[in-house]
Amino acid sequence: MTSASVILELRGIRKDFGALAAVDGIDLAIAEGEFFTIVGPSGSGKTTLLRMLAGMEQPSSGDILLRGRRINDLPANRRPTCMVFQSLALFPHRTVGENIEFSLKIRGVSKVERRQRAHGLMRLLRLPEELYGKNVTKCSGGERQRVALARALAYDPEILFFDEPLSAIDYKLRKTLEKELKDIHRETGKTFVYITHSLEEAMVMSDRIGVMRQGRLVQVGTPNEIYVTPNNKFVSEFIGDVNVFPVEVAGPGRLRSSAIAGEFTAPKLPSGFSKGHLVIRPEYLRFLADPSGAENSLKGRLYNEYALGSRFQYQVRVGDQVFVVEKLRQQAYGGRLDDDVVIGWDARDSILVTD
Amino acid sequence: MARRGSWAIPGPGPRAALPLVLLLLVGFAAPLLAILDYSFMPPRTFSLTGEPTLENYVTIFQSTSYLSFLWSLALATVTVAVLALTCYPISYGLVRVFGRWATVLTLLFTIPLFVSENVRLYGWVLFFIKNGVLLGALKTYLGIEFDSWLFTSSATVFGMIYVYLPFMLFPMTLGIAMVPNETRDAAFDLGASRWQVFREVELPLSMPGIVIGFLLTFVLAVGAIAEAKVLGGQAIIPVTHDIEIAFTYAQNWPLGAALSVLLMLVVGALVLLVLRRFDLDTILGRR
Amino acid sequence: MNPARRRRAVHALITAWTLAVVVFIYLPGATLALASLTSTRYFGFPIVKWGLDWWRKTFNSIEIHQLLEVSVKIAFIVMVVSVAIAFFGALAFARYDWRGRSIYQKLVLLPIFFPQSVLGLALLLWFNTLGLDLSWKTAVFAHLIWVVPVATLVISIQVYSFDPTLEEAAFDLGATRWQVLREVTLPVLLPGIVSGCLFSFLLSWGNFPLSLFTTGADSTVPEYLYAKMVVGYTPGVPVLGTVSTIGAVVILLGGYGLILMLRRSRDRRGTL
Numbered sequence A: 001m002t003s004a005s006v007i008l009e010l011r012g013i014r015k016d017f018g019a020l021a022a023v024d025g026i027d028l029a030i031a032e033g034e035f036f037t038i039v040g041p042s043g044s045g046k047t048t049l050l051r052m053l054a055g056m057e058q059p060s061s062g063d064i065l066l067r068g069r070r071i072n073d074l075p076a077n078r079r080p081t082c083m084v085f086q087s088l089a090l091f092p093h094r095t096v097g098e099n100i101e102f103s104l105k106i107r108g109v110s111k112v113e114r115r116q117r118a119h120g121l122m123r124l125l126r127l128p129e130e131l132y133g134k135n136v137t138k139c140s141g142g143e144r145q146r147v148a149l150a151r152a153l154a155y156d157p158e159i160l161f162f163d164e165p166l167s168a169i170d171y172k173l174r175k176t177l178e179k180e181l182k183d184i185h186r187e188t189g190k191t192f193v194y195i196t197h198s199l200e201e202a203m204v205m206s207d208r209i210g211v212m213r214q215g216r217l218v219q220v221g222t223p224n225e226i227y228v229t230p231n232n233k234f235v236s237e238f239i240g241d242v243n244v245f246p247v248e249v250a251g252p253g254r255l256r257s258s259a260i261a262g263e264f265t266a267p268k269l270p271s272g273f274s275k276g277h278l279v280i281r282p283e284y285l286r287f288l289a290d291p292s293g294a295e296n297s298l299k300g301r302l303y304n305e306y307a308l309g310s311r312f313q314y315q316v317r318v319g320d321q322v323f324v325v326e327k328l329r330q331q332a333y334g335g336r337l338d339d340d341v342v343i344g345w346d347a348r349d350s351i352l353v354t355d
Numbered sequence B: 001m002a003r004r005g006s007w008a009i010p011g012p013g014p015r016a017a018l019p020l021v022l023l024l025l026v027g028f029a030a031p032l033l034a035i036l037d038y039s040f041m042p043p044r045t046f047s048l049t050g051e052p053t054l055e056n057y058v059t060i061f062q063s064t065s066y067l068s069f070l071w072s073l074a075l076a077t078v079t080v081a082v083l084a085l086t087c088y089p090i091s092y093g094l095v096r097v098f099g100r101w102a103t104v105l106t107l108l109f110t111i112p113l114f115v116s117e118n119v120r121l122y123g124w125v126l127f128f129i130k131n132g133v134l135l136g137a138l139k140t141y142l143g144i145e146f147d148s149w150l151f152t153s154s155a156t157v158f159g160m161i162y163v164y165l166p167f168m169l170f171p172m173t174l175g176i177a178m179v180p181n182e183t184r185d186a187a188f189d190l191g192a193s194r195w196q197v198f199r200e201v202e203l204p205l206s207m208p209g210i211v212i213g214f215l216l217t218f219v220l221a222v223g224a225i226a227e228a229k230v231l232g233g234q235a236i237i238p239v240t241h242d243i244e245i246a247f248t249y250a251q252n253w254p255l256g257a258a259l260s261v262l263l264m265l266v267v268g269a270l271v272l273l274v275l276r277r278f279d280l281d282t283i284l285g286r287r
Numbered sequence C: 001m002n003p004a005r006r007r008r009a010v011h012a013l014i015t016a017w018t019l020a021v022v023v024f025i026y027l028p029g030a031t032l033a034l035a036s037l038t039s040t041r042y043f044g045f046p047i048v049k050w051g052l053d054w055w056r057k058t059f060n061s062i063e064i065h066q067l068l069e070v071s072v073k074i075a076f077i078v079m080v081v082s083v084a085i086a087f088f089g090a091l092a093f094a095r096y097d098w099r100g101r102s103i104y105q106k107l108v109l110l111p112i113f114f115p116q117s118v119l120g121l122a123l124l125l126w127f128n129t130l131g132l133d134l135s136w137k138t139a140v141f142a143h144l145i146w147v148v149p150v151a152t153l154v155i156s157i158q159v160y161s162f163d164p165t166l167e168e169a170a171f172d173l174g175a176t177r178w179q180v181l182r183e184v185t186l187p188v189l190l191p192g193i194v195s196g197c198l199f200s201f202l203l204s205w206g207n208f209p210l211s212l213f214t215t216g217a218d219s220t221v222p223e224y225l226y227a228k229m230v231v232g233y234t235p236g237v238p239v240l241g242t243v244s245t246i247g248a249v250v251i252l253l254g255g256y257g258l259i260l261m262l263r264r265s266r267d268r269r270g271t272l
Helices: A046-054 A096-100 A102-106 A111-122 A127-135 A143-155 A171-189 A199-205 A223-226 A232-240 B012-038 B054-064 B065-097 B101-114 B117-128 B133-143 B155-178 B181-189 B194-222 B226-230 B239-247 B253-274 B281-287 C005-034 C052-058 C062-095 C101-109 C114-132 C135-162 C165-170 C177-206 C210-213 C221-230 C236-271
Strands: A005-017 A020-031 A035-039 A061-066 A081-084 A159-163 A191-196 A208-213 A215-219 A241-253 A254-256 A262-264 A273-280 A296-308 A311-318 A321-328 A338-345 A350-353
Touching: A005 A046, A005 A081, A020 A046, A020 A191, A035 A199, A035 C165, A046 A081, A046 A191, A046 A254, A096 A102, A096 A111, A096 A127, A096 A143, A096 A199, A102 C177, A102 C210, A111 A127, A111 A143, A111 A159, A111 A171, A111 B133, A127 B281, A127 C052, A143 A215, A171 A191, A191 A199, A191 B239, A199 A208, A208 A232, A215 A232, A223 A338, A232 A241, A232 A311, A241 A321, A241 B194, A254 A321, A296 B239, A311 A338, A311 B194, A311 C221, A350 B226, A350 C114, B012 B181, B012 B253, B012 B281, B012 C062, B012 C101, B012 C135, B054 B065, B065 B155, B065 B194, B065 B239, B065 B253, B065 C005, B101 C005, B101 C177, B101 C236, B117 B155, B117 B226, B117 C005, B117 C221, B117 C236, B155 B194, B155 B226, B155 B281, B155 C005, B181 B194, B194 B253, B194 B281, B239 B253, B239 C114, B253 C101, B253 C114, B253 C135, B281 C101, B281 C135, C005 C236, C052 C236, C062 C101, C062 C135, C062 C177, C062 C221, C062 C236, C101 C135, C114 C135, C114 C210, C135 C177, C135 C210, C165 C177, C177 C236
Parallel strands: A035 A191, A035 A208, A081 A159, A159 A191
Antiparallel strands: A005 A020, A005 A061, A208 A215, A241 A254, A241 A273, A254 A262, A273 A350, A296 A311, A296 A338, A311 A321
């Protein structure tokens, strides 16, 4: 990324609430037109970070630069950025049209032009025209989401911020809106900065993802990088069901675990690695009829199985350790519960991470 | 993360509070301090700058004034007890039984708040007086004659119960509304009897509202002045009456001030003690 | 008895009790109205001679006109000032997080939890210390001390249900603080403000203990009635009492209707 394409840059951003550092030193550069998502569990400081970027909180230290210009002291109403709130914050005393036109009215844009812009945005967001005069409180959940986005777009911001707007929506509608949001991102070409606690949601939409934990960014990368090469245990576990157990180097190419008996073949060791965790995604584990040819194998007992739609998930107990195995429906394992089973994996499908 | 969100520019809270705080400093705190000061002035003086003395307080404890003090506290206690029993079923009904009629009933209970208490009490005088609505009707239609019940101590209590009913009813209703339906259902479901649900779940959870109702009616009843005058004749002399006499006919402001200070101490201690225990945001905001 | 029947029986009892208390509440008002319709000098029941004579006499009395004028004047000024102060007071009470808020909340409650007659006397003494002459103006100030906290609580209840991100959203969309107040905060809180107006006006209108000690030579309706009750009953007392009751009912219902209309018009715009 060349510096010319950077739209928003954060340098050592901190936010302290008393003795607690909600945001603990963040450096980040977001590119023009990028869909950047910050993911983290609740309390990780992501909302505080976003509120600082939008101008609703002041950083305790550090700089926020918009196209190279420091905007720390610019209040929210004078920043060329706009936020879509978690609660959506639609004005309940106004119609859909009046909500969308709010920022235009504030700027003194003429009534005719306002109406024109609002209708254009409603078409872009596939909002039916007859909603224009309807009170926002009478709109459905999906309509309200689109109105909130239209209102923000009407401001014509250089960056749009999203504070988990989809978190209170049921699964099916959320999946639809995630894709729609990505379409809108393509059509408008604007920079989107999105925060969510769901890495799955982030994966669907984002160009790049930053994973946040305890006020720090622990990894920044494309969805693929985050999924394939998480650089620590937290990130690897954050994505969903995953098999993780502590390991240390036992010899050249060999690993040993305190949790499971036996030795394992190691994948390529990160430089300087001596002790950490081995991560195996559930889809990389196999049930083995004949363990002799496998690089790594473990004997266990099939404890339970769960139907996940297109896939099946199995819980296998190896001593005290629980392993999760996933298979596509077509390749479902035919055994019965409480069968003795052997599971195995190839070393190249496992990842070593530090804590 | 800020619970209520804050602005980039600091201090909107204190700024919004400023006019009200100033008003209360000038119109509430200052007069109370003035009264406190007066209570240490020599009797029958009208200046704040005399030689401080405890004479007024000594006078109070040597005279019968402390009797009226006790009367006031006793009357207020009786009022609170009767109102608690009267209002609980109504509050319960407003929250759980009456449905959309609750709004109409609430309105009906609100209206009297806005009519001066002496006007309403005078209605009772005309109702109970000899040849009034009650006794007149009994005499004419049934031929029975009674002496009027007016101008007795029980008439005074009756008046207080009548006047302060809304002040018990509304906080109580607010309190009962704070108990989630699901919590009651859960208690029933876990095998509790009606009485157990009431004692173990409903009563403790609605306590903040109930206690505030108790406090409000008690304080107002201690400060009541019209009831004893209009309905009670001079059967009872409440402390407020003594205070008023000291300020007006007797022209002994320092004595009146000392009585007021004692009353304020009782009331203030009670209010602060109770309010300290409650989070107003939960009671009013139901968040 | 089965549970459903028992439940119904309990509900019937509660309803009966509530209706009985409603009757109890309105009995003196009804008695007053009845008494106002007598033509005789003294009230007796059953009424011997019905008539509107005393209504006529009361309404033709210049003294009564002056009383009503003073009462309305005080109540109106109290309403305007108290709602202006209480609106911001309520924002500080329920909207903003700030150091000292919980002490402030208790400070606001103190005048409500305070014997009004003592407050009236304390103010009398204070005005005297300041060398102010007592008149309807000092009464306005006295009413404010009690009415503003009540209005603050009434408006606060609405503020609690106000979503503060609405203000942030408007601010974020480029509005100045003044525009945020005018375009978002005020309109959304309007029903609470209307209730605040109603409470302020009516509480001042019906107040007796504060007026008693602070009006000086001026007199309000409740004070006049009190004086007449203690010495020199005339049937003008029930007339004026009934008028002040009916006035409160009309204003309350009118205000309540206004709130409903505001809600309705907000909702109806959806169908256009």
